[in-house]
Amino acid sequence: MPSASSLPQVSHLATLEPSSPSRAWLTAAHPTLPLLATCSSDKTVRIYSLTSFTLLSTITGGHKRSIRTCAWKPNLKGESVLATGSFDASVGIWRRYDNDMNPKPKDVLSGLDFDARDKAIASGQMGDEHAEEDEEDDDEWRFAIVLDGHESEVKSVAWSSGGNLLATCSRDKSVWIWEEVGDDDYETIAVMQEHEGDVKCVAWHPEEELLASASYDDDVRLWREDVDDWGCCGVLRGHGSTVWCVGWEGVVPRVLGNVEDGQKDTKERWVKRREASGPRLMSCSDDLSIRVWRRRPKEKVQQSRLSIIRSGTSEEDWVEEGQLPKAHSRPIYAIAWSKSGRVVSTGGDGAVVIYEERWKKAGGNAESKVTEAHEGGMGGAE
Amino acid sequence: LFSSIVPPSAYLPDPFSPSSSSASDQDDADIEPIDEQEIYDLISPISDPEHPLTLGSLSVVNLPDIFLTPTFPERGSLSPLTTLTVLVTPTITHCSLATVIGLGVRVRLEQALPPRFRVDVRIKEGTHSTAEQVNRQLGDKERVAAALENGTLMGVLRKMLEGCESGAV
Numbered sequence: 002m003p004s005a006s007s008l009p010q011v012s013h014l015a016t017l018e019p020s021s022p023s024r025a026w027l028t029a030a031h032p033t034l035p036l037l038a039t040c041s042s043d044k045t046v047r048i049y050s051l052t053s054f055t056l057l058s059t060i061t062g063g064h065k066r067s068i069r070t071c072a073w074k075p076n077l078k079g080e081s082v083l084a085t086g087s088f089d090a091s092v093g094i095w096r097r098y099d100n101d102m103n104p105k106p107k108d109v110l111s112g113l114d115f116d117a118r119d120k121a122i123a124s125g126q127m128g129d130e131h132a133e134e135d136e137e138d139d140d141e142w143r144f145a146i147v148l149d150g151h152e153s154e155v156k157s158v159a160w161s162s163g164g165n166l167l168a169t170c171s172r173d174k175s176v177w178i179w180e181e182v183g184d185d186d187y188e189t190i191a192v193m194q195e196h197e198g199d200v201k202c203v204a205w206h207p208e209e210e211l212l213a214s215a216s217y218d219d220d221v222r223l224w225r226e227d228v229d230d231w232g233c234c235g236v237l238r239g240h241g242s243t244v245w246c247v248g249w250e251g252v253v254p255r256v257l258g259n260v261e262d263g264q265k266d267t268k269e270r271w272v273k274r275r276e277a278s279g280p281r282l283m284s285c286s287d288d289l290s291i292r293v294w295r296r297r298p299k300e301k302v303q304q305s306r307l308s309i310i311r312s313g314t315s316e317e318d319w320v321e322e323g324q325l326p327k328a329h330s331r332p333i334y335a336i337a338w339s340k341s342g343r344v345v346s347t348g349g350d351g352a353v354v355i356y357e358e359r360w361k362k363a364g365g366n367a368e369s370k371v372t373e374a375h376e377g378g379m380g381g382a383e
Numbered sequence: 384l385f386s387s388i389v390p391p392s393a394y395l396p397d398p399f400s401p402s403s404s405s406a407s408d409q410d411d412a413d414i415e416p417i418d419e420q421e422i423y424d425l426i427s428p429i430s431d432p433e434h435p436l437t438l439g440s441l442s443v444v445n446l447p448d449i450f451l452t453p454t455f456p457e458r459g460s461l462s463p464l465t466t467l468t469v470l471v472t473p474t475i476t477h478c479s480l481a482t483v484i485g486l487g488v489r490v491r492l493e494q495a496l497p498p499r500f501r502v503d504v505r506i507k508e509g510t511h512s513t514a515e516q517v518n519r520q521l522g523d524k525e526r527v528a529a530a531l532e533n534g535t536l537m538g539v540l541r542k543m544l545e546g547c548e549s550g551a552v
Binding site: 024042066067069088153154156172199201217242243287330331332334349350351 | 466519524528
């Protein structure tokens, strides 16, 4: 075990100000730009710069009650799209051109920085003839569309990795999937109601169109499309109370440290198994536990190529791989898995805990250690 | 598998700790000991949503059912976080307003106490038919927050808290 002094320290980098006067429910980092969105019970979303740590814009006027959640649409160029979910039961889609976050085309053209100019031309920023006229509007977030359907508070929204599907969930116990079918046009493609309590969180698999949801009914459910219908393909049971959040591992697993010579086989077996299973899922709960779930790959069944009867089932077989070390003394509200393989959790105790997965010194599995930064938390951190 | 050690020395200075110089500039960051009697005095004047009587006079809240414990006992004075547990005794075991009463107690405490308190309001064991359900609702940060945005419910709560000093919601 590493001694306390060898643990990395987490230090305070900046405070984003001016902040919301009331509870900030969630923060979401932009997938590519140095931007952060925070949504608040004052019915606004604030967008901060992660380079200057200043407030860039405030999105207002779309929701009648607390904005509980938001998510940036991935895979966009030149424009940012944000989905917001509110206690007013509606989901909003907002758009904004990215121009003003980068050097203005005019500045780049007149400058002597040819690299920047070439880059700007290559990325298509120079192609916008109206860039100058629109400059004023560029600072504005435009309300694109409101998605109505949920009956009560929307708790979480998530874009699929491709960005064409949006999942939303609510206290009304349902999970909805929306598909973008045209400019600012969304269609409901599924309404799933198998959960027996509030659905607190939805999260998409990083590669597959597989959705995980966490609920007040203590279960995690998995959803995917089978032939033409979306349906539940797995129930992950084990938590003893509300599951607050689920998070997916990155596509490439990152286990730190080295294995001893005698353990090489173990490592190989682990990596092979992980490759067959794909990214793992983690869930955190009111029961103070964080559980790691792993898919059991289906055994290949020999079957005739000519068979027209679908022999496989869409059911997923998932098992609990283990639990993270206990570090929280109050409900655990949020977890996230970084690209570098670390996991962070936070909860009602105001603590932010960082975990690392490591190869065990003496055989068996991978191990992790914890470093901790303690915050004097105010209410439910997320 | 994941496993851990959580050494207390790894914690950063706590912004609420009295030794932290930047935090002690603020009055409310200083730690004044608050005892169970003071908690009782905060919540006993709350009126019952149905009767013109207070929760104290109906013995819905009782001094021996108020508990103050450090949230992180192993950290000692390093952490000022305090868990406050209040057990509520409904007047009848099928009281339909148990959730509203619990919510009133929770709102009163969260408004009156500094943020270092973690408030748990629960139904006293064996005193209500759906205690488990009520406890879960009262412990759910989102349900509580959403309830406080509900105009009708807030009207009821405001009335309950009228008798409390600075009890305005």
